[in-house]
Every structure is written in structure tokens, then in C-alpha cells.
Amino acid sequence: MGIKDLFLKLYGRPAPKESAGECLGQHGKKTSKSRIVTVMNQKGGCGKTTTAINLSACLAEMGYRVLLVDLDPQAHASLNLGVDTHKLRKSIYHVLSRPDVPLHEIIHDTYSENLKIAPSNSFLSSALVDLVNRVGREEILKNRLGPARAGFDYIFIDCPPSLNILTINALAASDGLLIPVQVQYFSLEGMNDLFTTVDLVKSTLNPGLSIMGIVPTLFDKRTKLSRIMLDALKDYFKGQLLNTVISLSSTLAEAPIYRKPIILYCPNSKGAHDYRSLAEEITQNER
Numbered sequence: 001m002g003i004k005d006l007f008l009k010l011y012g013r014p015a016p017k018e019s020a021g022e023c024l025g026q027h028g029k030k031t032s033k034s035r036i037v038t039v040m041n042q043k044g045g046c047g048k049t050t051t052a053i054n055l056s057a058c059l060a061e062m063g064y065r066v067l068l069v070d071l072d073p074q075a076h077a078s079l080n081l082g083v084d085t086h087k088l089r090k091s092i093y094h095v096l097s098r099p100d101v102p103l104h105e106i107i108h109d110t111y112s113e114n115l116k117i118a119p120s121n122s123f124l125s126s127a128l129v130d131l132v133n134r135v136g137r138e139e140i141l142k143n144r145l146g147p148a149r150a151g152f153d154y155i156f157i158d159c160p161p162s163l164n165i166l167t168i169n170a171l172a173a174s175d176g177l178l179i180p181v182q183v184q185y186f187s188l189e190g191m192n193d194l195f196t197t198v199d200l201v202k203s204t205l206n207p208g209l210s211i212m213g214i215v216p217t218l219f220d221k222r223t224k225l226s227r228i229m230l231d232a233l234k235d236y237f238k239g240q241l242l243n244t245v246i247s248l249s250s251t252l253a254e255a256p257i258y259r260k261p262i263i264l265y266c267p268n269s270k271g272a273h274d275y276r277s278l279a280e281e282i283t284q285n286e287r
């Protein structure tokens, strides 16, 4: 049995049909149309936050106006962009739970004029309970993000490693979905649930949602298994796997300690190169 057959046997789902290029639309650089993109995979530690931060930073470096919305109670994106989450008086939790708190009230500046963050902190866990009985609970984020579209070219949403009311809100609010997948044997575990959720959201809350691409992450080119797995991912996801591969890199792992994206911490590193390539690929696909 080949590795492709093994995947099909284990995960039982053919790859979705859209190709990355088809999904992205026809907008040129610095398009006037804002794009809301959810970075999601319910598997923990596969590089969602690293991708959300560094892709946002690279697009900001290219001149795009970018907002990163931290929708994870772990608040790693907020911390990594220098927000002191313990001192926050208002966060994305307040935007979701209180209609009188507009998004612009919680947005923080960062090192770059082009990059802003809507931070989170551990209070956001309460949203899971608070939102349960709210009418239209799946579309609160969509309604709150709507007015921000005018001020940004890209709005990225960094999601927690789960499929819950927060992640449904993110999918309902988004034009595109970016899925970081770690290049390792069990990386496809749970992908069926993710695609089922995406299909459900598309058929009910957000028919316009498209898969922008799947990004291979934490790729260790030194091991044969990683290389086999990357080939298998390419085969399995066909046109959906983006060409850019994010390699395993010690500088990418270190940058959060200094609260910096990789292009500031180590601008000429492999990690900086990888994320700049990803930003280029994403913007090129939109042309």
C-alpha cells in the first residue's frame, strides 16, 4: 500500500477540489478589497500563531495594512507582538461579549505603522460560556469586524487549537482559510473534522468562504521521513498545498522570546525568507 492509499485509508476523505489559485480571487496588490483570513487547524502546535504573526509582519513590510486579531485565550499572538496581556482593560473578549465596545477601542499599535493587533487574554475562555445563549452567536465577530474592513488590506484571525464557537465565528467572518499543517506523520489527524466544519459553515453561515491554501510547516529537510511526508501532503492535497514550505528553524522558535516577528529578530534568516516567500505567494495568487 502506498503512502497516499494509507492516508486515504486512515483519514477516509478525498482532498477538497478547489485549487489554491482558484480560491484566491483576482485582486491586485494593495487591493481596495479587504481580505479576512482565518488561520486555523485544531491540531495544537502546528504553527498557526507563528504563521499568523510572521505572515502579517511580512505583508506589513510589503506595504499592506494588516490587522491581526488574536482569537486564542492563550494570547500568544498578542504576547509575541509586545502586548502586556495582564494589563489589558479591554480585549477581543469585550468586543465579542459587549455590543458597546467597538473593535477600534481595543486595537493596539505595534513596531510597524502597517501592523495592528486586536489582542486577547485568558478572559476569552469565558466567551465560550457567555456566547452560548446569544442570538446570532456564530456571527458576532463577522458583524464586529465588518467596519474594520475599510481600514485594512488584510485581517488575519489567529485561532485556538479547537473547533468551538470562537472558531465558528472566525470561519463565519472570513473570506479565506489558511491551514498550517506540520509535516509529520500524524498531521492529518482531525483534518476530516476541520473540513466537515468548513463545509457546514459554507452551507449555512458563509457560502463565500474559500480555502486559501494549506501551508506545510516545521519541515525538517534533514530527515527522510519529513521528505516523504511532504511529498505525501503534496499528493494528497494537490493544488491546495501552497508552494512555500516553512522549514524547522531555531530562529523562528527563538523570536517569540524577544517578542518580535522573524523579520525583525533575524531579517536574513531562513525563517524570514520562508515567511516572505509565503507573503509573496499569497499576494501573487490574488493577482
Ligand SMILES: Nc1ncnc2c1ncn2[C@@H]1O[C@H](COP(=O)(O)OP(=O)(O)OP(=O)(O)O)[C@@H](O)[C@H]1O
Residues within 6 Å of the ligand: 043, 044, 045, 046, 047, 048, 049, 050, 051, 072, 074, 076, 159, 160, 161, 217, 218, 219, 246, 247, 248, 249, 250, 252, 253, 254, 256
Ligand atoms: N518553523 C518553525 N521552526 C521552529 N519552531 C517553530 C516553527 N514554527 C513554530 N515553531 C514553534 O513551535 C511552537 C508551536 O508553534 P505555534 O505556537 O505557532 O503553534 P500553534 O499552532 O499556534 O499552537 P497552538 O495550537 O497552541 O495555538 C512554538 O514554540 C513556536 O515558536
Ligand SMILES: [Mg+2]
Residues within 6 Å of the ligand: 048, 049, 050, 072, 076, 159, 160
Ligand atoms: Mg497558537
